[in-house]
Amino acid sequence: MTELSAPTGREPALRAPSRPDGSAPRALVLGGTGYIGGRLVPRLLSAGYRVRVLARTPERLGAFSWGGEVEVEAGSADDADAVARATADVDVLYYLIHSMGGGTDFEAKDLRAAQTVAAAAAAASVGRIVYLGGLHPSGGDLSPHLRSRVEVGETLLDCGVPTLVLQAGVVIGSGSASFEMIRHLTDVLPYMPAPRWVRNRIQPIAVRDVMHYLLAAARVDEDVNRAVDIGGPDVLRYGQMMNGYAVEAGLRQRAIAALPVLTPGLASHWVNLVTPVPRAIARPLIASLQNECVMDDHRVDDLLPRPEGGLTPYRQAVRLALGRVEADAVETSWQDADLSSVPSDPLPSDPDWAGRTVFTDVQTARTSAAPERLWQVIVGIGGENGWYSSPFLWAVRGWMDRLVGGVGLQRGRRSRATLAPGDALDFWRVEAVEQGRLLRLRAEMKVPGSAWLELRATPEASGSRYDQRAVFFPRGLAGRLYWLAVLPFHGFIFRGMANRITAAAEAAGRPPKAAAS
Structure with missing residues (x-):
């Protein structure tokens, strides 16, 4: 395994390896204006990468503090010409895009984009692809959302470019759709009638640990071409996650009743009614929760170092997401780091409905x-x-x-x-x-x-x-x-x-x- 540079803090600075000619490597980020991508780009820049972003709407990058420090290629992931231009002279490509179930053909759209990127990356001799997929059980029926992410991962793994697929479950951080659903449901409902999936086991991961793994993934050996699970140190039932949030938010623990009659469709209507999370996002998330999302193996430990100090426990990740952050934490919140301050503007990469209610x-x-x-x-x-x-x-x-x-x-x-x-x-x-x-x-x-x-x-x-x-x-x-x-x-x-x-x-x-x- 390639040796990584020594970490310098809770979120280690994994320095970019120089090219043979001594120049800095180039990273292409697909999804740079999204929740994960918007947080990854400044870390790549800090690590010494030259960063290029493929953006359907380049003007959005102007809202980011790092917008003037990156190369911008206008276009979408299913635009073959734009992707071909974006992948030229790229050492590592981060694939951080996926549909959340909008429309009946979202699986076909996701697959078409993955095929376009895979072909362009192979033609351009990209050094490595890193894809953030979804944690899922092996075998059995998967929700359309998880099934699509598995298909995208397999497409990238089969393209001939060394690919590392990091399969993560519920990401804990303000702005993460999964976390926002937990936040708003727990904040609003003292009593929670819920589908049976509240009893399913989930292995959440803090967004700061996702950042660590994404940065480290660019440094694995050239012959690594596989999917690995990533997750935090805690395995919890969904109901336990809600009540863990309640404790950290200063609320009483919630009474949760699992009802067999709440289908994913009905549950998504319910979530949309009592929280600001849009139904189009709530439905695929809820459908995915019908599968237990727990790491099947820990091969990631053979490839990538863990963060200094270890993985972040769930309750600590919630505290960070609520704004009680340390100096080296990932920006997880659209309020200032100290809860004693008045809320500031949202991060440009966060959805409008993210963050605590104000x-x-x-x-x-x-x-x-x-x-x-x-x-x-x-x-x-x-x-x-x-x-x-x-x-x-x-x-x-x-x-x-x-x-x-x-x-x-x-x-x-x-x-x-x-x-x-x-x-x-x-x-x-x-x-x-x-x-x-x-x-x-x-x-x-x-x-x-x-x-x-x-x-x-x-x-x-x-x-x-x-x-x-x-x-x-x-x-x-x-x-x-x-x-x-x-x-x-x-x-x-x-x-x-x-x-x-x-x-x-x-x-x-x-x-x-x-x-x-």
């Missing part, structure tokens, strides 16, 4: 007051100055919080004029201050979730703009019901707050009236 209320108001005046009002909020909207309702909320053991509004504030990170402010805690620009507060009242309030002052030509954002991460069904219960009050509380803060800034900027003579 509710927001956004208000904007413009004022003729200078940004310095507006900032003085913002930084003076709370305590004796109040919250500039519906004092009675704010007081009621404080009393309610005290009744359930919270801090209420009695803490006030330490200084009437200044705020610093860590300061208590009524039932908020100051999380961040960017002088003159931003005040971010984290709620410390008792709520079924996590909440923030963000206030900004931005200079404009004729004054300044005030931006206000309330953010709420609900915890389970109770959190969602809480948001719906308070939603009717947000219209006048938060809108009134924005209007009165800007009015106060304007009033503070007016010169005092002259005294009567």
Whole structure:
């Protein structure tokens, strides 16, 4: 087996081997804008590869931080001319595309794309193909989704180019369709009527470990041409995975009842009804779960080194997917790494429905007051100055919080004029201050979730703009019901707050009236 460079962290930097002429090898990624591909490309670049991406819509690459660092070939995997151009002078080809069951002929489309790529790779003398397939039992009936992935893998293995097929089951990471289904079902349902497949055994794998295996796969011996299973250290039933998620998300474990009457079609309708996962994606996932997905062999250990520190246990993978990540972790979440921060934008490779549920209320108001005046009002909020909207309702909320053991509004504030990170402010805690620009507060009242309030002052030509954002991460069904219960009050509380803060800034900027003579 080819010796790999020494790992330098939890996700080892497997350096690209130089070509005989000393130049860096070229990697072609099919599916570079997808969930796995979008995370693999920057790691290939970091490892020293020159990366080329075949993209049906090249403009999408502009949304990625690495978009300007890769070669781009426009086209799709079933376009023979585009694939021929893309495979020229390529050392390793990553095949990370597959259909999720859209339409009745998705198997034929997948096979046609695989045949096109296989022929082009052989003609171009590509050094190696790496395909991420699906973990499945040997023998027996497979779902159309798994059957198609097996067929694609066999097509690539038979093309004459050395191919390594990595067969993975449920990938755990925010944005992974399989994980998102677990997340949303567990978050929403305190009681889960489920098909019999909740009793099936599954061997999930963390997305960070998938990245490790994909990088290492480019370094195996030239004569390796086979499919191998990859999986994490835990074998769990699907119901156990849901309850493992519940524990890590701070929820009560769910009561799960296996019902024999829920067919894959009915179950996919049910998933689509109670979660944002589209039915077109839920159906093939559910159909695949009818098969137990456990590693049949561990030949991968003879070919590829395990990650330093070992494979990631399921519960730890869930913690990482929820945003409790370490400095060297794979980007698995479309929120900032620290849960104490406000959510940032999604990763471009994640689907729109991925990530934890986030509710927001956004208000904007413009004022003729200078940004310095507006900032003085913002930084003076709370305590004796109040919250500039519906004092009675704010007081009621404080009393309610005290009744359930919270801090209420009695803490006030330490200084009437200044705020610093860590300061208590009524039932908020100051999380961040960017002088003159931003005040971010984290709620410390008792709520079924996590909440923030963000206030900004931005200079404009004729004054300044005030931006206000309330953010709420609900915890389970109770959190969602809480948001719906308070939603009717947000219209006048938060809108009134924005209007009165800007009015106060304007009033503070007016010169005092002259005294009567």
